[in-house]
Amino acid sequence: MDKIGVGLVGCGVMGTALAASCNKLEHAHILAVSDVRQDIADKAAAELNARAFTDYHDMLALSEIDAVLVAVPGFLHRAPAVSAAQAGKHVFCEKPMAVSLEDCDAIMGACDEAERKLMIGQVCRFHGVHGRVKQLVLDGHIGQPTCMVVRRLGGGWSGEWVQHWRMERAKSGGTLMEVNAHEIDFMRWVCGDVKSVSARGAQYIDSQTDFEDIMLLNLEFVNGAIGHHQSSNASAIGEYGGRLDGTEGSIHFPAIWGERAGIHYGRFGEKPQFIPAADIVVEEPVIAELRAFVDAIKHNTAPPVTGHDGRAVVEIALAAYRSAQTGESVALPMGKV
Ligand SMILES: NC(=O)c1ccc[n+]([C@@H]2O[C@H](COP(=O)([O-])OP(=O)(O)OC[C@H]3O[C@@H](n4cnc5c(N)ncnc54)[C@H](O)[C@@H]3O)[C@@H](O)[C@H]2O)c1
Structure with missing residues (x-):
């Protein structure tokens, strides 16, 4: 794995900031983005020179995507995070990890089961x-x-x-x-x-x-x-x-x-x-946190902010x-x- 292929779910304020930061890393690049709003997905895709999807399941079917950034509102984190893990992708999930412990447990369970990395965006x-x-x-x-x-x-x-x-x-x-x-x-x-x-x-x-x-x-x-x-x-x-x-x-x-x-x-x-x-x-903190996520994937180590950490906050x-x-x-x- 030379460069890690990354997909983004949710192209809003934080999603686009994450994607731009991800493209500044030497070992990762955004290949695709998804947003339920076609106009928002298309705009982000054009800016990032990436493919646009309105259904993240279609994006998850791409074999060149190794990892997914989940940046939809907190109450929606569970479905794309779980689907991404089940599709064999590593997961970076924005804070708050979810708004219920049930959702946190489902995300952690899916990542554990698929043996995929899970990092939570506690950027501070x-x-x-x-x-x-x-x-x-x-x-x-x-x-x-x-x-x-x-x-x-x-x-x-x-x-x-x-x-x-x-x-x-x-x-x-x-x-x-x-x-x-x-x-x-x-x-x-x-x-x-x-x-x-x-x-x-x-x-x-x-x-x-x-x-x-x-x-x-x-x-x-x-x-x-x-x-x-x-x-x-x-x-x-x-x-x-x-x-x-x-x-x-x-x-x-x-x-x-x-x-x-x-x-x-x-x-x-x-x-x-x-x-x-x-x-x-x-280093600019959003770049630094994504660097840590990518390093954890490349070196098969634990990410510095785990699902357990994200769940504890919730x-x-x-x-x-x-x-x-x-x-x-x-x-x-x-x-x-
Ligand atoms: N780390 C930070 O400092 C920081 C700052 C801002 C936001 N956040 C977090 O980032 C997450 C997103 O916040 P935001 O401000 O970017 O929100 P936003 O409303 O600007 O963007 C969310 C985007 O998700 C899209 N979306 C909704 N459902 C979707 C789905 N099922 N599939 C694909 N796209 C979907 C929306 O159309 C929208 O474009 C939240 O968890 C928030 O707490 C973190």
Whole structure:
């Protein structure tokens, strides 16, 4: 396998970004795209010099396609991901992996059964600040994590993000899956598996959706650390940052991107050091995640973000919704949802 032949399902905002990034890799190229809308499939195909399909099953019949990128809305991930695996293709599935655990299990089951790679597009693992926070922990700068706080606050949905499906929790997974799949994954990546979730939230000002626009989550990790995530789509002044305390030191990332972006870190009794985000040079994250997927296929290794990781994010978000509804803390693993 010299160059991996790739097919795209869903030629929207993210699908076209993935496809353009895929074509920047030396060892992969987009050969075909599919979208239920002929005009959208044709436009993407013309831009990518690829074949266009309106039914992804026809695309999956092409023997030169080795791998498929699934970039349809979250509630639709299951069918193309399962069909792709059954057709012998490796699967890269956008976040959230799905909006139900049943769908996550079906995708993982199909990929396991067909012995195909499955990677979930939790792209923040490839961003500079997120990646350096994780590395500082791995390098022992703060000892064992004790408490992680991440805030991601924005002013609501606008522009190209206002699609019908995104406004319904049953289709997008609500803010916790459609946006905060990234922050939930980040916290779990750094602190490990979660054993209980307690959450509160409500729909305060955003009447475009049928879900909460502000939520506060408290997480208890298996290793004893605790975490707090503030999710908002109802904040006039946005913010994306947080901090991580450990047994020997702390990491403070006041902003993940923008002018103030960077990381302060230090041990007890020492003057903290500062790394400006601009000094953390990484490959463009979407290219980097696809490179990791292609490398896993070429070298027959495990992808860095597995189906298990994607499913864990969905489970934490579902637990938070249940907790906000019942007022009770939810222990993981969850029972049938
Ligand atoms: N990683 C990120 O930062 C990031 C950013 C944006 C979106 N996403 C994710 O990417 C996915 C898609 O989001 P988007 O913003 O690109 O959505 P979008 O609405 O822009 O595009 C979805 C496309 O899928 C097509 N489609 C629907 N059903 C189909 C089917 N059965 N077969 C083929 N095509 C079909 C639609 O016609 C549309 O063109 C979601 O899971 C979303 O959460 C990830």
